[in-house]
Amino acid sequence: MSNRSILLKIYRRLSKCYGLQHWWPADTPFEVMVGAILTQNTSWVNVEKAINNLKEANALNVHALIELSDENLAKLIRPSGYFNLKTKRLKHFVKWFKTEGRFNGLKSADDESLRKRLLEVNGIGPETADDILLYAFERPVFVIDTYTRRLLMTLNLISGDESYETLRQFFQSALKPDVGLFKEYHALIVRHAKEKCTQQKSCLHCKVESPL
DNA sequence: ACCCAGGGTCATA
DNA sequence: TATGACCATGGG
Numbered sequence: 001m002s003n004r005s006i007l008l009k010i011y012r013r014l015s016k017c018y019g020l021q022h023w024w025p026a027d028t029p030f031e032v033m034v035g036a037i038l039t040q041n042t043s044w045v046n047v048e049k050a051i052n053n054l055k056e057a058n059a060l061n062v063h064a065l066i067e068l069s070d071e072n073l074a075k076l077i078r079p080s081g082y083f084n085l086k087t088k089r090l091k092h093f094v095k096w097f098k099t100e101g102r103f104n105g106l107k108s109a110d111d112e113s114l115r116k117r118l119l120e121v122n123g124i125g126p127e128t129a130d131d132i133l134l135y136a137f138e139r140p141v142f143v144i145d146t147y148t149r150r151l152l153m154t155l156n157l158i159s160g161d162e163s164y165e166t167l168r169q170f171f172q173s174a175l176k177p178d179v180g181l182f183k184e185y186h187a188l189i190v191r192h193a194k195e196k197c198t199q200q201k202s203c204l205h206c207k208v209e210s211p212l
Numbered sequence: 213a214c215c216c217a218g219g220g221t222c223a224t225a
Numbered sequence: 226t227a228t229g230a231c232c233a234t235g236g237g
Contacts, residue, residue, distance in 0.1 A: 036218090043217040046235060081217085081234040089220085125220045145218055190218055 003174035006157065006212055011181070014188035017204045018195075021187035024135035026051075029103065031060060036131035037089050037123065038080040049079035062102065065094045089123030096121045103137075111139045126164045134186070140177030143186040144168050147193035154209050 025044075026032045031051065038047045053076040054060040059068060068076075073090065074083045100106050106114060114137065118129040126144070133139040144167045152158045158167070175181065192208055 039217090040219040041217065041232090042219085043235075046217080049235090079234060082219095082232045083234080085220090085232050123220070127219060131218080143218090147218070186218090193218085 001212070003170065007171060007174050009212060010151075010155070010208070011185055011188070013208045014192055015184070017208055018188055018191050021184060021191055023183055023187035024131070026135075029136035030062070032136040033093070033097070033132050034060065034065075034090065036128045036135075037093060038077060038086055040082070040086070040128060042081050047080045050077040053077065053079070062094055062098050065090060066098065085123075092122045093124060107137070111141060114139065115141065126168075130168070134179065134182055138179050140172075140179050140182055142168050142171035142175070142182050144171075145186075145190070147189050148186070150193070151189055151209070155212060 024032045024035070026035055034054070035047055035051060038050050051060070057064075057076055059065060059073070059076060065073065070084075070087050070091070074087045077083050077086055077090070080086060097106075100117070106117075109117070111133065115129055115133055118124050118132060119126065124132075130141045130143040133141045134143055144164050149158070149160060149162075149167065152167070153160045158170075162170075171182075171185075192205070195204060
């Protein structure tokens with residue numbers, strides 16, 4: 001079976017089990033980008049608290065984030081953990097974003113060069129960059145996370161020591177570039193990972209993860 | 213009392 | 226290039 005058939009089969013299983021996921025959970029692309037940084041190695045419920053704090057403080061925009069002192073920004077994003085670190089990362093990102101002319105300044109860049117420029121921002125690694133590219137800029141890049149790696153390992157499709165870039169190309173070379181599909185696929189993988197396995201016959205996990 | 217969560221950077225060998 | 230330490234809150 002080709003990689004394409006395999007990956008489509010997995011997608012169909014996930015899709016059948018969980019339906020549409022409506023990702024990324026955010027009101028604006030800018031909120032997506034901030035959330036992508038805040039959710040690094042952190043549970044989403046904690047990120048939501050931080051995002052809500054930013055909204056209530058009227059701070060979820062470029063201007064406010066730049067003007068806020070490190071201390072005050074750290075206070076607002078405290079629930080998302082690593083607050084000192086993420087304060088610096090948000091500052092780095094938002095300064096870059098403003099310098100580059102925000103969305104209008106960046107939307108004409110092609111996918112790979114925009115990706116390269118995002119990765120130059122201190123605090124933005126491959127997954128955060130791809131979250132931003134896919135869910136904020138609507139570019140057809142496939143997001144790889146620990147859940148994706150784990151699922152492919154469970155299905156014996158990879159050994160687990162592959163690089164991020166190798167896994168991204170695994171998906172992107174097998175599937176036609178399709179923003180809608182990539183958005184939904186990654187969302188479904190995360191949804192599936194959060195679902196608890198009850199070890200019962202009807203367990204959705206066991207259906208999705210059963211041999212191909 | 214542990215363990216992990218929608219990662220990334222930096223120092224060290 | 227390849228490990229390891231570090232960042233930190235909140236829920237199970």
